[in-house]
Amino acid sequence: QVQLVESGGGLVQPGESLRLSCAASGLTFSSYTMSWYRQAPGKERELVADITSAGRITNYVDSVKGRFTISRDNAKNTVYLQMNSLKPEDTAVYYCNVYRTWLGSRFDYWGQGTQVTVSS
Numbered sequence: 157q158v159q160l161v162e163s164g165g166g167l168v169q170p171g172e173s174l175r176l177s178c179a180a181s182g183l184t185f186s187s188y189t190m191s192w193y194r195q196a197p198g199k200e201r202e203l204v205a206d207i208t209s210a211g212r213i214t215n216y217v218d219s220v221k222g223r224f225t226i227s228r229d230n231a232k233n234t235v236y237l238q239m240n241s242l243k244p245e246d247t248a249v250y251y252c253n254v255y256r257t258w259l260g261s262r263f264d265y266w267g268q269g270t271q272v273t274v275s276s
Contacts, residue, residue, distance in 0.1 A: 157182050158180070159180070159182050160179070160252045160254065160266065161252075162252050162267040163177050167273045169275070170275075171242065173240045173241075173242065175236060177235075178190070178267055179232075190226075191207075191253040192206070192235070193253055194251065205217070205220065205224055207228055223239065223242075224239050225237070242274045247272060247275070249269040249271050250272055252266070
């Protein structure tokens with residue numbers, strides 16, 4: 157079955173950087189768009205960034221543009237999120253996501269999440 161395992165979260169001060177990783181298994185990784193979502197306390201889960209299967213196209217939520225970079229290594233079945241110039245409002249649990257579609261239905265797969273806390 158599909159498994160996604162995130163790592164790299166932690167506690168940092170404003171302005172610092174973190175790099176999240178998500179190792180995927182149970183799927184042909186290079187065939188799928190991969191995404192990072194986040195969920196802050198009391199808020200809905202939001203899409204932060206995604207990257208197409210070959211890595212040619214990336215998209216970001218406006219609030220992280222210019223600060224975050226999503227990338228992937230298809231040889232390692234891993235997707236990354238480089239987060240620079242972190243702000244307190246980036247504090248959230250970050251989740252890796254992949255989805256499949258089958259007969260018009262979407263099936264989402266999630267990792268367990270990794271906590272990112274930005275605080276002085």
